[in-house]
Amino acid sequence: MPSIFLRRFIVALVAVIIPVALPAGPSLGLPAEIVVSTRPTTGAFPLVAGDSSAPLWYDAVDWPGVIRAIRDLQEDIKRVTARQPVASAEHPTAPVVVIIGTLGRNAAIDALVASGKLDATDLRGKWESFVIATVAQPMPGVERALVIAGSDKRGTIYGIYELSEQLGVSPWYWWADVPPKKRAEAYVLPGRYASGEPVVRYRGIFLNDEAPCLTGWAKEKFGGLNSQFYTKVFELLLRLRANYLWPAMWDNAFNEDDPENPRLADEYGIVMGTSHHEPMMRAHKEWTRRREQYGNGKWNYATNSEAVQRFFREGIARNKAYENLVTVGMRGDGDEGMSSTGSIESDMKLIERIFTDQRRILAEEMRTDPTKVPQLWALFTEVQKFYEAGLRPPDDVTILWTDDNTGNLRRLPTADERKRSGGSGIYYHIDMHGGPFAYQWINTNPFPKIAEQMNLAAEYGATRIWIVNVGDLKPLELPIEFFLRLAWNPAALNKDQVAAYTRRWAERDFGPEHAAEIADLVGRYTKYNGWRKPELLAPETFSVLNFGEAERVEAAWRDVVERAEKLHAILPEKQRDAFFQLVLHPTKASAIVAEMNIAAGRNHLFAKQGRASANAAAARVRELFRQDQELSDAYNHQLAGGKWNHLMDQPHLGQFSWEPPRVNAMPAVSEILPADHDRFGVAIEGDVSAWPDHFGDAVLPVFDSFNPRRSYLEIFAEGTRPITFTVAALEPWIVLTEDKVPRLDRRFCVEIDWAKALEGASTGTITIEGNRGPIRIAVPIRKATPEQTRAATGHFASLDGPIAIAASAATTSTEVAGVRWEKVPDYGRVDAAMAIYPVTAASILPPAPAPTLEYPLYLPRAGTYEITLVLGPVMDFVPDRGMRLAVALDDQPPQVLDVFSDRTAETFLGAGWWQRFTRDNVRYVRSTHNIAAPGPHVFKLAMVDPAVVVQTIIISDQRLPESYFGPPHTPALR
């Protein structure tokens, strides 16, 4: 047997080394291909060969959920090969048989184990594990068997779905219309594959904020969030190896809306819970719908505990027959904080009493030791403060830590907390209805960020439960699967494996031909949405004046849209629905919002400058606003024949509070009334003013021979008539060319012919003449001397302006005792950020030697420089420590900078946090440094605490022009 099938996945907190170049397997569950063959090979198991399909044999005493999944496998084999195998509890007579079952519930499998033909060491006593193995002569009359054996119910089910996926049925075959990969025959390679146990015991999703989309859709398709709907969800979860669900709660009550819901969940194999604020298996809607039957009707344990207890007890009594993970504790009336009883001390006492009473109810209703009942206490928003103030749940209750609602973990367990028997878990968001802002429309979750944060959770031992808020479920297909796959084995999806994962995902769902392109597209659209979520874009977000920023953003979006549209056109018809919903729609929809805001920003600028083209920019905004609606309509009405109607009902334009907008509102645009004349005006890069009629001089940003760039001026009509003018440069070293890109006004690019320019500082002039003017534009330049060039070579160099360096461009990186700066590929705003690994490394304060990155600089002037570090928006998840770095210029003493030095403003719910960092998706720390002389210097960036992620370093002794990203990266001078 090839060794690949013998390889076992060691699942543990510390990841094993995995070969970086995995074979591009068609499954996202296993890192190995077992159904590669469409031809018979030696020892391969003929699942479907010729006209025949191997029968599926199970044991009638196995879990109904297993037998139900076997029916899915029957269907899946038919979907792929058009041949449906027999599935039966009767011993088949065929020479080749697929034996499927759970250890201890399948006599044939137990016999194989007993006979030594099947190794069960990694099944016995294991959680949710399976083995897929070919067995020759498993029993008399059977030549060859394919065995799918599970350690328990879900283990077997996951094994079944693993085979389905490897055969070519995507977990998303229904939920995203991914067409099964057709094949005439299917052979399973000989060998044995073992899944191992999942790292995270409970892996689930929370359907939340399900109006208007999910509710409207489910009502139209199923008549509501009933068991027809939920069984679709259960099946999806199982195919994704998830096991846990918080059902929709906004205007729904899972257990009441359809009594089949909990029964079928249990049958399918889904562990049910209720959301963080709904204790004891009861939906809050069950309370609000008939609160008057409960005491004083107040959701208040201080004044109405008896009635609330009764409410709790009814929930446990109703659901006790099923597999549950019970939310305990209590928050306020609905998804909000508890009314205070007067002081935090008395509130904590009250919650302690609630814990005690809830445990008593669990014990009484379930007739068991309450420590045997899986429970969680979620520290969502204000709840965490009770914990931090000292309130502790019983040791066996899992503590569910949360993110900051935007994907940054607020807190991870300390070494002491890791000792708790209940362990801890994470409640994460890839969709939010609430503070700091709602993002419910589209997928804005780059994989690298999820991987970076959730690997922290794994490394710090928060692995009992991972549950992610997925809003309406669709269109978050990608991050849902990524999160759940990550939960199975975080170490297998660390920062260095994200790209390969995305590629495998694309290949699984769309085949190998365009997989690289598709992976790149989804990586890019999510990355761009990660810059700033579409709901938070404003006309002034990206600078239309400085650094070509808005145009660069526009170009990035246009590129991915064009590529996605091109692919859409050439993909086979049957793949287009899947491609549209998973790739083209989110790319294009996001791009439209970005372009709309940029066009509005341009409109605002052009109106201020008095350009007649301000009106054309406004018209462009209106056009894009209509396109946005048309694209939503296409999703709702045309995609898959209207199958997903309402799932694009979410308004997403014009958000002005934490809530999503009620309707889409176009970014406001101005207008001007151009008069009947032929006057022209001139605008330049970097200046909101226009000439003539502006008091100040027109001066282009300084040109620097160390960092050659092009600038521009634009000449525009102020009235309705065509304009005539001449543009001329007075110096031979000014290169003026008209831009070929079609724009609303005429742009002339300005570059410097450095060979012709004089060394040192000088200023040239461009003149524009016509029926007004002449208008003079100053062109200031700085050209390095040969001495300066020699001194600056190999350095990040400037003769005038700011220096922006990609953190990953360090020329030196020192490692200390195995702790080192590593690249985090594709993170945030950069190609690769830098962070410390292992992430659990101990903090190091200067003067102790720490892992250090060095950047050689060449600075233009003596004086005071401000250095800005652009960081990932990580939270200070280690209690009372902050998030620190040490920086120094040359051999000056290092300055320790703490991202959270202001614990009030910068931490969760702090004013600074709320207002800026979650929107920008970066944090900044700044330091000032004095240098006595211009020329070569070294910037040193040393670790203090791990988990700080550094994207960019900006060094400037002047105020930076307004922009979102700051100056573009400067390469080192060559």
Added chain:
Amino acid sequence: MPSIFLRRFIVALVAVIIPVALPAGPSLGLPAEIVVSTRPTTGAFPLVAGDSSAPLWYDAVDWPGVIRAIRDLQEDIKRVTARQPVASAEHPTAPVVVIIGTLGRNAAIDALVASGKLDATDLRGKWESFVIATVAQPMPGVERALVIAGSDKRGTIYGIYELSEQLGVSPWYWWADVPPKKRAEAYVLPGRYASGEPVVRYRGIFLNDEAPCLTGWAKEKFGGLNSQFYTKVFELLLRLRANYLWPAMWDNAFNEDDPENPRLADEYGIVMGTSHHEPMMRAHKEWTRRREQYGNGKWNYATNSEAVQRFFREGIARNKAYENLVTVGMRGDGDEGMSSTGSIESDMKLIERIFTDQRRILAEEMRTDPTKVPQLWALFTEVQKFYEAGLRPPDDVTILWTDDNTGNLRRLPTADERKRSGGSGIYYHIDMHGGPFAYQWINTNPFPKIAEQMNLAAEYGATRIWIVNVGDLKPLELPIEFFLRLAWNPAALNKDQVAAYTRRWAERDFGPEHAAEIADLVGRYTKYNGWRKPELLAPETFSVLNFGEAERVEAAWRDVVERAEKLHAILPEKQRDAFFQLVLHPTKASAIVAEMNIAAGRNHLFAKQGRASANAAAARVRELFRQDQELSDAYNHQLAGGKWNHLMDQPHLGQFSWEPPRVNAMPAVSEILPADHDRFGVAIEGDVSAWPDHFGDAVLPVFDSFNPRRSYLEIFAEGTRPITFTVAALEPWIVLTEDKVPRLDRRFCVEIDWAKALEGASTGTITIEGNRGPIRIAVPIRKATPEQTRAATGHFASLDGPIAIAASAATTSTEVAGVRWEKVPDYGRVDAAMAIYPVTAASILPPAPAPTLEYPLYLPRAGTYEITLVLGPVMDFVPDRGMRLAVALDDQPPQVLDVFSDRTAETFLGAGWWQRFTRDNVRYVRSTHNIAAPGPHVFKLAMVDPAVVVQTIIISDQRLPESYFGPPHTPALR
């Protein structure tokens, strides 16, 4: 002779008491009518009687400017009566003669004085004084003479124009097309009238920032700012009894552009100067046009003093023959600060050297003692800091203090400074191109504010020069005349006389029939523009949510526009041009800008709320934007047959920096795309949210039986189809009526039938039902008990919300040693503000007894209240003192509040000042007060420093809803 003609105006720093109810005279120069009669009466002088017109007799040796003015009088008499009198230096043979001349330059007048027939005591040695008197048998052969005798050239000219004005020729007959009042005959009443001397010696205007309007107009009409243009200006100034001019300088050089300019100025009688930054009678344009001929070409006394001296000397040599008031000192290159020489000390030394050199040049070129040459040093913007740091000009140089560029005096002379021989004056702005913002479009200057500030200047002795920046001259006709009339005799135009003045102005220019209405209209449009200048209005300035604020502002504007349009329609055709430019246009133009911004604010709100009507609000903005342009076009092209073309070229919409916008840009508006459905939504007063689909409850602002008011809810279509719904109140005490005012959506007014409501706090409900809902709106009320009502009667009372009191509604006012709080009628945002008189009273600090206002309060709760005083935006014009008030609740110790406690943020150029107070045209001071029990209290407001102007008092223990004006005034409970 009736005593009225014997009354003498005593011109002095302290005003004489003038009867408040002046006869409504047709002249704004004299407070008495002398040409009332169109019929012969006993002793009256027949200026024009029957077919004959009394000849005008002057002396050929009189000033050419006097003789020139007599030709104007000839024309004026003809304009009025259609009969042109003879004017001649030959002794006329008629029995009635008008003798016009200057004491000492007219033999006939000198003879009358010598013979005792004309009393010259108030002419001899006086400045710019005149007497108009009827003299019987003045000389052989003449039965009766009308004598216009001047103390000096301008005295005589002012007398001539006084007669013109009283005859019915407005000073604005040409500049504002005010038609002469026709009469067949004109008799001058017998008697003698003496003008007295002006209080302010030099009274003038500064034509500034004259592009695009004045320049474009003058170029079209006269070919430039040449002597054809300037003689029109000179004549206007003389008719307004002004004598001083800073000519246009932005792109002009008065003395060079037309050499006739200075010669004719002198001939007419205008004292010429140059603006604050143009020393030694030279326009800065004379420098910039050929700076290369002057040394190193730098406008820098430190590096180029010899050349700059030459430039100075040429100016004095050129203009020395004329009457000048020479600007001395030096600022930067153009209207900006001087480049520093390194430190304030060295800069001061340099300016001292400049003074010395300039004086030497004056002495050498004029061959006189330089103390005999009138000179001024203007402390504009940064220049004042040199003075404050100790730099002093020679004692005979007038110090020209300035306002803050928005009409608030920065500094007034101290007692010591009043002793300077050169005295001091004021450079004031009613138009600004510069910081804190440009206002160059339309008249935004309420008379009461000018009167309040400039009377401070008079009372504090800054009376040597008053010069006002008038931008393009038009359309600032009203405040120009008001400022100049005030300069003649400030005490005659104090706060209590403004209304009568405005009325007299309206009667003079439009006749008595509509004078009251016209006076009210111009008072209102300027008051409303004084709330906030049109250039500074933004869609969010006035709250569309709270206190019905935007609607109240809209209603105020609509009322004046309707009234102005109605008047325009009924006025005689010949008055319409004048009425349009002086009343209708500024009213309507200002109203359009206010309404446009309010409509944009409504659009923004409606878009957020998801109202389909957001688009109608946007359409309204576009419509008003076009109306704005059409109205400017009407001014430029239709008014007076296009006579004033270009004077409405000033862009005024979309200002975003200190500069005016380059073109008008419409306030940005949003759009929504209403879908094809009939869903409705509900919005309520005070809440940006809308229902359904909003998380929070819908709760109307609390109703308070002490301050009954109406609230409202609005029901709107979200889609394109008509909506159907029902609205019902669940309690009988809720009175629901549909509003009859046509609006974009349906409004239901909510009032409380207090007789039916329960005492105390309760909450009712309004429900809206239809194809969604029911939507429930809470109606919280507070009804007073009889005991509360008894205790609160006579008090400014609240059961819940804030109390806002007009400062003028004090129930008690104590006077201390003649110092008292007085009403300042029609000031700022209120009907009357309160201020301390006399304004020169000494400061009083507690516990010394001070003039105190008392306001009885009834407060709803114990606890901490914030009291906000809404003040006039006066500056801290007394050095190092601040602007203080003392406040107290009940018998608590008074708190001394200083508007300028933060001297960095709040004074001129301070961050706070720049950002807010000049825009809002108010300042705030706040104090907090604790009370132990609800119920009756007294708020006491005591003087500390004079000149603080108090408009409104707001008392609240809660955060106030967003609004511009704050809560409307609460009347005392009756």
